[in-house]
Amino acid sequence: MASSRRQARRCKLFSCFAYCICAVVFLVALAHASGLLEGHKEWLQLTRGSLALTAEAQLDDLRALLSTRASSLSSPEEQLRPPPPSSKQTSSPTDGGLQVDSNSSQVLGKSDTGVSLALGLAKPLGATSPVAGQPPQQRDEGGAVAANALSSQVQGPQKQSTAGDSSRDSSGSAADIASASPSDEKRRRYAAKYGFYIHAYAHPAAVFHQVRQVHKFFPGSPVYIMSDGGNSFAPFCKKENCTFKLCPPTNDRWHPWPFFRRFYDAAVSLNTEYVIMLEPDNTLHGPITRQPDHDVGGLFVRERGYGQWTYAEKLGQEIRPDFKWSKGAMKAGLCGGSYYRLEAVLDTFSDESVNRIDWNWLAERCSKEVFSSDIAMPYLFASRGWDVMPWNDSAQMNRDRDIPSTGPADAAFRHYSSGYPGGKPAYNLKLRPEDSKLFLPALPEHRRHDSVCQLCYSLEEYKKRFGSDDCTNRLPFHYSPLLKKRYKAV
Numbered sequence: 001m002a003s004s005r006r007q008a009r010r011c012k013l014f015s016c017f018a019y020c021i022c023a024v025v026f027l028v029a030l031a032h033a034s035g036l037l038e039g040h041k042e043w044l045q046l047t048r049g050s051l052a053l054t055a056e057a058q059l060d061d062l063r064a065l066l067s068t069r070a071s072s073l074s075s076p077e078e079q080l081r082p083p084p085p086s087s088k089q090t091s092s093p094t095d096g097g098l099q100v101d102s103n104s105s106q107v108l109g110k111s112d113t114g115v116s117l118a119l120g121l122a123k124p125l126g127a128t129s130p131v132a133g134q135p136p137q138q139r140d141e142g143g144a145v146a147a148n149a150l151s152s153q154v155q156g157p158q159k160q161s162t163a164g165d166s167s168r169d170s171s172g173s174a175a176d177i178a179s180a181s182p183s184d185e186k187r188r189r190y191a192a193k194y195g196f197y198i199h200a201y202a203h204p205a206a207v208f209h210q211v212r213q214v215h216k217f218f219p220g221s222p223v224y225i226m227s228d229g230g231n232s233f234a235p236f237c238k239k240e241n242c243t244f245k246l247c248p249p250t251n252d253r254w255h256p257w258p259f260f261r262r263f264y265d266a267a268v269s270l271n272t273e274y275v276i277m278l279e280p281d282n283t284l285h286g287p288i289t290r291q292p293d294h295d296v297g298g299l300f301v302r303e304r305g306y307g308q309w310t311y312a313e314k315l316g317q318e319i320r321p322d323f324k325w326s327k328g329a330m331k332a333g334l335c336g337g338s339y340y341r342l343e344a345v346l347d348t349f350s351d352e353s354v355n356r357i358d359w360n361w362l363a364e365r366c367s368k369e370v371f372s373s374d375i376a377m378p379y380l381f382a383s384r385g386w387d388v389m390p391w392n393d394s395a396q397m398n399r400d401r402d403i404p405s406t407g408p409a410d411a412a413f414r415h416y417s418s419g420y421p422g423g424k425p426a427y428n429l430k431l432r433p434e435d436s437k438l439f440l441p442a443l444p445e446h447r448r449h450d451s452v453c454q455l456c457y458s459l460e461e462y463k464k465r466f467g468s469d470d471c472t473n474r475l476p477f478h479y480s481p482l483l484k485k486r487y488k489a490v
Helices: 002-066 182-187 204-217 234-240 256-270 309-319 342-348 351-356 359-365 373-383 444-449 459-466 481-486
Strands: 137-139 145-147 194-200 223-228 243-247 274-278 296-300 338-341 388-390 394-397 413-416
Touching: 194 204, 194 256, 204 223, 204 234, 223 234, 223 256, 234 243, 243 256, 256 274, 256 342, 256 351, 256 373, 274 342, 296 394, 309 373, 338 342, 342 373, 351 373, 359 481, 373 388, 444 459
Parallel strands: 194 223, 194 274, 223 243, 296 388, 394 413
Antiparallel strands: 137 145, 274 338, 296 338
């Protein structure tokens, strides 16, 4: 009996001991599991944060890549869809009264291929983020530039502007034009409502025909021809009453600094309310019947957008706080057959305004196409807060001989792609025998330095070659090491 009791007591003690051991093991395991859980939570939080940053970066790259879809993915007809049938479009503050595609951000290039140029490429490694921009300015209702009391800084690229917008000198604009206060604006006496700036290089038969068409449809309107180191049309202008300027060759369509300065000089010379830019392949078909109703107007391009539009918009808001670079405004193709208010040109294309933009930052974030004139112009006008919209008196001709891809059939101006049947009509014109002595070949010095390179501008080299900074921006520009490396073969 006693033996069985001792045995039962030992069993109870053993059971208690086992329970204690299990409890200790359980507690240790629980503590260990809790530590693992906390570590796992921390890992999850770090991973979630990393994934969020990666996803955000990938979304930024995806948005940029979508804006750079190569034109080879769609035919020229798809890129240049016709506008709404109405010849007059009412504009809204957001989209200009035009149907827009928020998912497409293609841009139309200037080259004869008539294809879209890629913009808004994925952000390259090492690309810098924007920092503080320039001292804000504000333009009054008359279009003049005046100092603004805004104290906030806009987010822009790291490069600081050399702009001195409120006091321009001979390197910019104020010395070339009268004061632009509202009262002076009313007193301004324009030479005519429209002046024509022809950006040329060769094709004398096309240039001569174009000038004569201008004189036919716009009698009394002055004409200014600039040759980018090509033929001299001085004898023709002496006979036909136009102004000619021979500039050194720079392939300025791909170099904003000489391109904008030459446009600026032409606008000063013309002194007209609006400047119509023409290229030798444009054709004229009558007087303007749809009057300009914006500061700048160009060819309607439905599928167009810009990868770094927020940067330009913020710069524009320094001058005009309520400025928005709308999707409708982005559809304006600023090529031959576009119009420009004189005050917009003199403000936007001044040397200081051009250098206010950090072109290196834009090209690093997007692609070299930002240097192309018809891409650089929209960015620059947006950075100054000017109103740009498509113009329904300019039409794009593509695969059909008679029906425009965009714009009305009775538009005053036509622009042609390389796909036009039989080639561009103006380039098929034959030179009249009596006109054979009205132009001169390119100068030997110009032929020696002529080039079609796209990223090879240098103010220092320009002055060394041609003896002065005439026909180009007086302020220096240097390509970034990243762009030199990326486009070393261009």
